[in-house]
Amino acid sequence: MSSSPIYQCNVYFGLDIARASDILYGGYFEHRLSSSAQLSLYHQRVTLDDIRLETGNYSFPIIARGCTPSDTICIGFMAHGSDVTRYNTVPIGTDEIQIYPEGTELLYQSSGASRWIIYAVPRAILQQAMRAYSGQDMMLSKENAISLKLPEGSIDSLLRQTNDIFTIAQNNSNSGYREGALNRIQEQLLTSYSKVVCDAMLEFSIEKKSSVSQRHNNLILDSEYFVMSCDDVSTSLINIAQRTGYSLRALELIFRNSVGMSPGKWFLNLRLNGALRDLLMATPMSTVSGIATRWGFQHLSRFSEQYRKTFGEYPSHTLNRSKKREETAFSERELDGQVTP
Incomplete structure (x- = not known):
């Protein structure tokens, strides 16, 4: 059982x-x-x-x-x-x-x-x-x-x-x-x-x-792996096109037909959500700028605005809520005797 x-x-x-x-x-x-x-x-x-x-x-x-x-x-x-x-x-x-x-x-x-x-x-x-x-x-x-x-x-x-x-x-x-x-x-x-x-x-x-659908799914998956494996996760679509052998126009059509959005919007959403998860799981040492850079956002003000438009709040607000939640959880563990001085 x-x-x-x-x-x-x-x-x-x-x-x-x-x-x-x-x-x-x-x-x-x-x-x-x-x-x-x-x-x-x-x-x-x-x-x-x-x-x-x-x-x-x-x-x-x-x-x-x-x-x-x-x-x-x-x-x-x-x-x-x-x-x-x-x-x-x-x-x-x-x-x-x-x-x-x-x-x-x-x-x-x-x-x-x-x-x-x-x-x-x-x-x-x-x-x-x-x-x-x-x-x-x-x-x-x-x-x-x-x-x-x-x-x-x-x-x-x-x-x-x-x-x-x-x-x-x-x-x-x-x-x-x-x-x-x-x-x-x-x-x-x-x-x-x-x-x-x-x-x-x-x-x-x-x-x-359709075997075409399977190929397109594999293309999207491989492209995500490629983007995430690069030192600069904001890797341009030109690099993805060169690696996959598709033209920029073909990539545009494949993404729109397969997932309903352009490749640029798809990868922006991928990166914004990566930053969101990092902010939600923030440590006391986490900073907005550090997380933004990790996910390929070079301009902090532009990142903050894109984040706000997508998630309804600024990244600093998400980070502050996460840190307060961690502080509360830490205090509760101390009260329960789970934290060793």
Whole structure:
């Protein structure tokens, strides 16, 4: 039996959402914000031994870059917002589920409010359940994410069961579960998801996403790595174009078609969010100028204005709030005797 809590709920507001990396247990995701207006992230997790059910509800447009857990397959679908959401630059279709192999690099992007569901299960457990249901071995890719088209109404059915599970878990989180009830919930989830995957693979073709989209996603990922690995993270688009072999015009078209913004705006957002995370995690020695320079901003006044326009406050205000929060936490640790004089 897992020693971790059965049910967990986390709520993040405002700029603190940029610190919310543990939205998928065992994975890591970096949130990038484009504004500070009415931001909230409501995250729930149910843990049943090695199997987890997770959901995140965003009230705002979001870019999240990261990777899925290295020890589980993740089966995901959109509870709402599929019409405004992409994974790895590919639009998510209605009545689709996505299956992500262990450790999949993932770019999640939504241009509006959205809610996602992820069912994370070890590969051996899932394939055993699929074999028991279908009577045959049904192998899932260890390398590539795939999309499966489901019959109409299947997503609604999964969503109802998911909501029921979260309600039951939340209501019983304080009193605890009897082992029999826990096992029944676990079996119901495994049966439902293995059935959905088997039926979709047997009756519907796997949605083969465009190889062009995959190349464009790789281009954006490689460009980000290149920018972040340079001593000057404000590396010009000309250098990116020279390295990738694309013209500036081609880069412009690829970014606008794949992520809905120009490459200049994309990398500016990347750098501003990097500075935001550093300011939120500031140490007593941190300075605005030092953080701005680290993220390739050479003109402090221009950086401050760009930051304010994006996040609704000046970087000095974020830094001051972070330092006050750290001072409060330090004082509380002292009172609890956790700090050695």
